[in-house]
Amino acid sequence: MSQEYQKGKGKDVPLGDGTNPHSRSNRPQYVTVGSGSTSESAGRLQALLDNDSGYEGSGRDGINGVPAWNPALTEDRPTPEHSPMPLSLGQSNEIADNDRRIQANAIHQLWYNQHRVALGRSINRVVETLKSLQEMNASWPATYPSVQRSESSTPQRGDPRPGLVHTNTTVGEGSSISPPPRPGTIRRAQTSIGEDSTEAESSRAAEQRVPAEPRLITAQIAQEFSILKLDLKLGALNQVELVHSLEKNSIASLLDGKITTSIKHLLSLRERIEDTSSKVLVTGDLNAGKSAFCNALLRRKVLPEDQQPCTSIFCEVLDARENGGIEEVHAIHKDAVYNRHDESTYDVFTLSDLEKIVIDNDTYTQCKIYLQDVRSIDESLLNNGVVDISIIDAPGLNSDTTKTTAVFARQEEIDVVVFIVSAANHFTQTAKEFIWAAAAEKAYIFIVVNGYDTIRDKERCQKMILEQVGGLSPRTFKESSELVHFVSSNAIPTAPPPPPPGGNGGGGSSSGGDGPGFDDPDPKGKGKDKEKIQDFEHLERSLRRFVLEKRARSKLAPAKTYLVNLLGDIHTLATVNKDVAQSELDRVSKELQDLEPILEASKKAKAEVSDDIDRTIEATCKDIYGHTRSTLTSSINQAANDDLGVPYPGLLYAFDYADSLKEAMLSEISASVAACEEHARRKTVEGVNSIKQLGLLHLGNEYTNLSFKSDVMFQRKRDILAREIEIETDLWDFFDWSTILQRQEKFAGAGMALTVVTAVGGRMVGGFGWIDGALGAAKVVGHNNLRKLIIPGVIAAAITATVYILNQIPHSLPQRLSNKISTQLATIDYVHANSDRISSSVRKVLRFPADNLRVGLQRSVEQLGSKREETRKVRGESEVARKYFGNLINESAKIKNTVEAIDLEGPAPGVAAAYDA
Numbered sequence: 001m002s003q004e005y006q007k008g009k010g011k012d013v014p015l016g017d018g019t020n021p022h023s024r025s026n027r028p029q030y031v032t033v034g035s036g037s038t039s040e041s042a043g044r045l046q047a048l049l050d051n052d053s054g055y056e057g058s059g060r061d062g063i064n065g066v067p068a069w070n071p072a073l074t075e076d077r078p079t080p081e082h083s084p085m086p087l088s089l090g091q092s093n094e095i096a097d098n099d100r101r102i103q104a105n106a107i108h109q110l111w112y113n114q115h116r117v118a119l120g121r122s123i124n125r126v127v128e129t130l131k132s133l134q135e136m137n138a139s140w141p142a143t144y145p146s147v148q149r150s151e152s153s154t155p156q157r158g159d160p161r162p163g164l165v166h167t168n169t170t171v172g173e174g175s176s177i178s179p180p181p182r183p184g185t186i187r188r189a190q191t192s193i194g195e196d197s198t199e200a201e202s203s204r205a206a207e208q209r210v211p212a213e214p215r216l217i218t219a220q221i222a223q224e225f226s227i228l229k230l231d232l233k234l235g236a237l238n239q240v241e242l243v244h245s246l247e248k249n250s251i252a253s254l255l256d257g258k259i260t261t262s263i264k265h266l267l268s269l270r271e272r273i274e275d276t277s278s279k280v281l282v283t284g285d286l287n288a289g290k291s292a293f294c295n296a297l298l299r300r301k302v303l304p305e306d307q308q309p310c311t312s313i314f315c316e317v318l319d320a321r322e323n324g325g326i327e328e329v330h331a332i333h334k335d336a337v338y339n340r341h342d343e344s345t346y347d348v349f350t351l352s353d354l355e356k357i358v359i360d361n362d363t364y365t366q367c368k369i370y371l372q373d374v375r376s377i378d379e380s381l382l383n384n385g386v387v388d389i390s391i392i393d394a395p396g397l398n399s400d401t402t403k404t405t406a407v408f409a410r411q412e413e414i415d416v417v418v419f420i421v422s423a424a425n426h427f428t429q430t431a432k433e434f435i436w437a438a439a440a441e442k443a444y445i446f447i448v449v450n451g452y453d454t455i456r457d458k459e460r461c462q463k464m465i466l467e468q469v470g471g472l473s474p475r476t477f478k479e480s481s482e483l484v485h486f487v488s489s490n491a492i493p494t495a496p497p498p499p500p501p502g503g504n505g506g507g508g509s510s511s512g513g514d515g516p517g518f519d520d521p522d523p524k525g526k527g528k529d530k531e532k533i534q535d536f537e538h539l540e541r542s543l544r545r546f547v548l549e550k551r552a553r554s555k556l557a558p559a560k561t562y563l564v565n566l567l568g569d570i571h572t573l574a575t576v577n578k579d580v581a582q583s584e585l586d587r588v589s590k591e592l593q594d595l596e597p598i599l600e601a602s603k604k605a606k607a608e609v610s611d612d613i614d615r616t617i618e619a620t621c622k623d624i625y626g627h628t629r630s631t632l633t634s635s636i637n638q639a640a641n642d643d644l645g646v647p648y649p650g651l652l653y654a655f656d657y658a659d660s661l662k663e664a665m666l667s668e669i670s671a672s673v674a675a676c677e678e679h680a681r682r683k684t685v686e687g688v689n690s691i692k693q694l695g696l697l698h699l700g701n702e703y704t705n706l707s708f709k710s711d712v713m714f715q716r717k718r719d720i721l722a723r724e725i726e727i728e729t730d731l732w733d734f735f736d737w738s739t740i741l742q743r744q745e746k747f748a749g750a751g752m753a754l755t756v757v758t759a760v761g762g763r764m765v766g767g768f769g770w771i772d773g774a775l776g777a778a779k780v781v782g783h784n785n786l787r788k789l790i791i792p793g794v795i796a797a798a799i800t801a802t803v804y805i806l807n808q809i810p811h812s813l814p815q816r817l818s819n820k821i822s823t824q825l826a827t828i829d830y831v832h833a834n835s836d837r838i839s840s841s842v843r844k845v846l847r848f849p850a851d852n853l854r855v856g857l858q859r860s861v862e863q864l865g866s867k868r869e870e871t872r873k874v875r876g877e878s879e880v881a882r883k884y885f886g887n888l889i890n891e892s893a894k895i896k897n898t899v900e901a902i903d904l905e906g907p908a909p910g911v912a913a914a915y916d917a
């Protein structure tokens with residue numbers, strides 16, 4: 001930004017013969033006035049100055065390691081005898097004056113260097129501090145002070161404190177000013193949405209519940225911010241709303257950008273305090289008389305003046321000696337970096353062409369005007385014999401946005417702001433904004449109230465303007481007799497405009513003073529004009545003092561003010577963030593304290609629940625298996641005894657009867673299988689529920705409940721085994737001897753017959769033994785009787801037995817069939833197969849939620865574990881941050897004390913003595 005200014009840095013300030021043996025690049029600057037011969041004491045000071053080369057100062061007791069100021073240096077000393085040659089009285093006086101001036105300059109330079117070095121070191125320390133803050137901000141996003149939101153109807157603050165404000169925003173600026181703080185309230189800065197009053201209740205509740213990211217910021221703190229204040233303008237949102245709508249990380253990155261800008265600015269400040277030339281920016285509203293004022297200072301009509309807006313580019317007026325003594329204008333190409341030795345960066349014009357370049361020009365944005373000063377070294381500001389000064393005439397502030405922004409940006413690189421305000425119009429809004437912005441780093445602003453001649457009620461005008469100055473820059477107001485001047489620039493006699501090209505090129509008188517050829521027919525003024533000239537001369541003396549004698553103030557004060565403001569911000573930021581880190585630390589420590597037992601319990605629960613589940617499943621399955629087995633066994637065994645509800649249709653349908661019986665028995669068995677399945681289903685539901693209870697107990701809301709439909713169980717495999725059984729009915733199934741014998745006693749006659757038939761049948765079947773029996777009987781009964789009885793008896797007995805057996809079919813057949821079914825089922829291991837099928841199915845069903853619960857428990861343990869790791873990490877980071885910000889509080893306070901100890905306020909030793917008339 002200031003590159004074009006660097007070129008002038010290395011220039012010596014030759015007086016008299018125009019040569020100076022001391023290069024000004026790396027050593028303190030002062031000038032030799034007159035013949036250039038120095039006395040012994042001046043030589044001593046010169047040597048002292050040479051040793052005090054700035055940053056390498058070897059003193060111990062001073063500020064920041066810089067040698068302490070020795071007041072003895074400022075004492076008046078007798079002029080030492082220095083020349084063996086006898087001199088005339090006039091010559092001696094001249095030499096004595098020169099010596100005194102050199103001494104005074106050197107003393108001032110020493111004093112100046114001491115402060116310069118102290119400030120330079122402080123700048124370095126602050127840059128380092130900011131860099132470390134940037135690093136910390138990257139790893140632990142810093143909390144940015146934000147203000148508490150209140151109702152949008154909060155009245156805007158009428159008189160905001162100085163701060164960095166957006167350059168081209170004139171309306172609604174006040175909206176970014178925070179409302180008065182509500183004492184004692186703590187609020188999160190980055191609560192994004194839903195903070196409006198309609199949600200007040202729930203927001204409050206939420207805040208009480210989740211104090212996760214504490215923001216201990218009050219509006220008060222936010223207002224204290226100046227340099228690092230985030231300048232956020234986006235759509236309709238004001239700064240406060242915007243800060244509230246941003247994520248913590250976004251704010252941290254905005255802060256990062258702000259820090260980068262501050263570092264850049266600090267480096268340019270360092271460059272500026274090391275640069276021995278001074279830049280005076282003359283700015284103000286359109287048509288306030290800036291050009292007229294510059295011309296009056298130069299006593300030459302160089303810059304075009306007009307009632308209409310005319311200055312559209314920055315015009316920097318420099319001493320022609322910086323251009324080899326040639327008066328000319330270098331109009332710098334847009335976007336080019338000015339280099340006097342490289343003509344491709346600018347176009348050369350004569351002074352008389354200036355009007356063309358300055359008025360409504362789009363080709364250039366700035367020009368350098370090299371001018372031979374018509375005034376003497378004691379009067380001139382440009383050619384003052386102490387430091388190189390350039391005067392910059394800027395475009396009117398309220399001309400257009402781009403130009404206004406350029407002026408705002410420019411004020412950061414200049415040392416002294418001379419603000420021209422129209423006596424008739426007072427301070428406009430843009431003017432106020434400019435002064436507020438400038439006040440961030442410049443404690444004092446030189447204010448020229450121009451056009452005072454046009455004011456009738458001068459007293460009222462003075463009173464009103466001074467009141468406004470008091471509000472805008474209290475420090476300037478405090479020294480208003482030196483820094484606020486009411487003048488009429490156009491009343492100052494000036495040399496005529498430069499002659500057109502082809503003339504002698506030297507615009508004005510080189511004799512110095514208000515010589516012949518000036519516009520004003522009454523150079524020193526008479527009557528009213530005399531008063532105006534005196535006022536202006538008073539202004540000039542003040543300005544000279546401000547720029548030269550109080551150079552430290554004008555040159556170093558911006559750096560000091562900026563550092564003090566910045567360090568104040570850093571201190572606030574550090575305090576806030578230390579508190580945030582501390583409360584974050586407390587929060588996570590508490591969280592860890594709570595988390596540890598939960599994690600342990602969770603691990604334990606995981607192991608226990610896993611065993612529990614296994615036991616539950618095993619017990620349930622075992623119970624179901626046992627139940628199914630016993631139920632089916634008894635059902636199969638009892639099949640014959642149960643009332644199957646199958647009527648005996650008679651002998652003719654005995655086979656159908658047998659089929660129906662089989663069917664009924666198998667159905668009975670199937671029914672008991674179904675009953676077992678139903679029992680298993682109930683048990684499964686109980687099992688699933690108990691797993692669910694375990695899940696809810698240990699996982700709470702984290703437990704994912706699986707929907708379980710018990711009716712889907714056993715749908716496919718039911719009865720398959722029972723239906724597969726094939727049982728043939730054969731004839732003997734109808735004659736179940738064991739059943740018949742069991743029942744024979746109940747029926748006596750049939751029993752006798754059956755016994756006979758059995759005996760006879762048995763013997764007949766058994767062999768020839770029955771013949772012996774028959775012979776025995778024949779002997780008793782007699783052969784004839786026997787012959788008569790035997791045949792019908794046998795027949796009757798046979799018939800009786802047959803009838804009896806046939807009658808026993810409904811009783812004997814079921815048993816017989818039941819046995820057959822039982823045998824058949826036993827061969828296919830029906831009972832075990834079904835019990836196993838049902839219990840296996842239950843196991844399978846129970847395992848699903850059980851596995852799900854296990855996974856949930858495992859996940860819960862893992863989540864808690866990683867949460868613990870995360871919390872430990874946050875605790876570690878918070879600890880580091882707390883420590884860092886604690887150190888930052890001390891460090892920033894220490895540097896701030898050092899900077900504040902640099903006294904730029906008191907009278908600067910040395911130079912005053914040389915210049916006080």
Ligand SMILES: Nc1nc2c(ncn2[C@@H]2O[C@H](COP(=O)(O)OP(=O)(O)OP(=O)(O)O)[C@@H](O)[C@H]2O)c(=O)[nH]1
Pocket residue numbers: 285286287288289290291292293304305306307308309310311312394395396397450451452453454487488489490491
């Ligand atoms: N009465 C009176 N008129 C003045 C005074 N100073 C300047 N003027 C006149 O006011 C008009 C504007 O003066 P300029 O010096 O061009 O004002 P400026 O601020 O440089 O204007 P821009 O560069 O366009 O912003 C000119 O006509 C001047 O003659 C003053 O002290 N009293």
